[in-house]
Every structure is written in C-alpha cells, then in structure tokens.
Amino acid sequence: DAGITQSPRHKVTETGTPVTLRCHQTENHRYMYWYRQDPGHGLRLIHYSYGVKDTDKGEVSDGYSVSRSKTEDFLLTLESATSSQTSVYFCAISDVWTLTTGELFFGEGSRLTVL
Amino acid sequence: GQQVMQIPQYQHVQEGEDFTTYCNSSTTLSNIQWYKQRPGGHPVFLIQLVKSGEVKKQKRLTFQFGEAKKNSSLHITATQTTDVGTYFCAGNMGDMRFGAGTRLTVKP
Numbered sequence: 001d002a003g004i005t006q007s008p009r010h011k012v013t014e015t016g017t018p019v020t021l022r023c024h025q026t027e028n029h030r031y032m033y034w035y036r037q038d039p040g041h042g043l044r045l046i047h048y049s050y051g052v053k054d055t056d057k058g059e060v061s062d063g064y065s066v067s068r069s070k071t072e073d074f075l076l077t078l079e080s081a082t083s084s085q086t087s088v089y090f091c092a093i094s095d096v097w098t099l100t101t102g103e104l105f106f107g108e109g110s111r112l113t114v115l
Numbered sequence: 116g117q118q119v120m121q122i123p124q125y126q127h128v129q130e131g132e133d134f135t136t137y138c139n140s141s142t143t144l145s146n147i148q149w150y151k152q153r154p155g156g157h158p159v160f161l162i163q164l165v166k167s168g169e170v171k172k173q174k175r176l177t178f179q180f181g182e183a184k185k186n187s188s189l190h191i192t193a194t195q196t197t198d199v200g201t202y203f204c205a206g207n208m209g210d211m212r213f214g215a216g217t218r219l220t221v222k223p
C-alpha cells in the first residue's frame with residue numbers, strides 16, 4: 001500500500017464546531033485529493049492540490065477548505081460542521097494528474113459523525 | 116452536473132456464477148478506471164482503459180471500454196468469495212467522476 005496516513009480515523013463532533021482532517025503521504029506525489037463517500041453517491045471530489053499552496057475546488061466544495069503548506073501534508077477543514085457533512089472522507093494521491101493516466105492511491109479513510 | 120451512472124447498485128450471486136457491472140456516461144470519457152473496495156476498506160485501483168473498444172483481462176476479470184468511450188463494463192467469471200466488495204468505475208471527464216458503485220456479495 002502507498003504511504004498515506006489519515007488522521008483522525010474516527011471523529012464524532014457537534015454541529016457548528018470546526019474540524020480538521022489530515023492527510024500525510026510519504027510517496028512525494030505531487031497531486032493530492034480529498035473525497036467524501038456516501039451511500040448511493042460513490043466518491044465525490046471535494047478539493048484537490050497540484051502542488052504546495054496550489055489547490056482548487058472539486059464537485060462538492062461548499063463548506064470545506066483545504067491547505068497544503070508542504071508536499072506531504074494536505075489538510076481538509078470544515079469551518080462549522082453540519083450533519084450533512086457526516087461521511088467517510090478519503091484522501092488520495094497520484095504521481096500524475098488524473099486527466100492523463102493518474103492512478104489514485106487512497107488512504108484508509110476518516111469516518112466523521114456530526115451530531 | 117455530469118455524472119457517471121453505474122448499475123446495478125447491488126448484486127448477490129452464488130459462488131461460481133458470473134457477475135457484471137456497467138457504467139454509462141452522457142459525455143465522452145478520456146479514460147475510465149475501475150476500483151475495488153473491500154468491506155471496511157479503501158478503494159484500490161484495478162485497471163485503466165483508454166482506447167475506444169479496448170478490452171483488458173486480469174485473470175477472471177474482463178474490462179471493456181465502449182466504442183464511443185461513453186460506457187464500460189467489468190465482468191467477473193466464476194465468482195469467488197474473495198471477490199466480495201464494491202466495484203467502482205471512475206470516468207475522466209475533466210476530473211475523475213465516480214459511479215455510485217456495485218456492491219457484490221457472494222454466497223458460498
């Protein structure tokens with residue numbers, strides 16, 4: 001498995017609180033992604049990064065922000081968590097942009113419950 | 116928004132039976148990838164198809180990409196209990212759009 005670590009793996013929080021999920025990779029891959037997985041929806045892209053301090057929005061970015069200050073770390077922040085953000089969050093990395101031939105390597109996932 | 120539709124949502128088979136899942140897109144795809152996610156696990160890359168009409172095989176798994184590059188299928192011959200999991204397609208339409216997945220269960 002690719003060297004991807006997500007933390008925390010499980011978190012329960014209350015509506016309105018801020019939450020930060022961390023993704024750490026040891027593969028030195030340029031591209032990093034945050035997906036959420038919900039039943040009936042597959043995986044949906046939240047934000048992605050194509051380099052340090054270079055990020056962009058994905059399909060479902062509302063309510064989320066990201067930061068990438070180092071190649072190895074990609075943070076996902078929920079400024080004020082809502083129940084609709086209860087989900088399993090996956091970080092993924094690739095060494096080439098998925099527009100071409102990029103295989104995605106996924107982390108183990110972070111299960112977030114917002115009460 | 117643009118979507119990749121995947122059917123069926125669930126499939127329950129007897130061990131030894133075949134299994135097929137289908138993906139369809141309303142737009143032409145640059146390429147399509149397939150992933151498998153075991154229960155409680157994370158998605159793992161299986162294969163990528165790029166060319167129109169492409170067919171690739173991995174042991175009992177056969178992957179096809181349609182001539183118009185708008186549909187794809189994954190066929191498993193003689194399923195085994197180790198095939199259990201959810202199979203996702205991901206179509207490249209500028210970014211990777213995942214289908215909702217087909218959850219396969221296999222009865223021994």
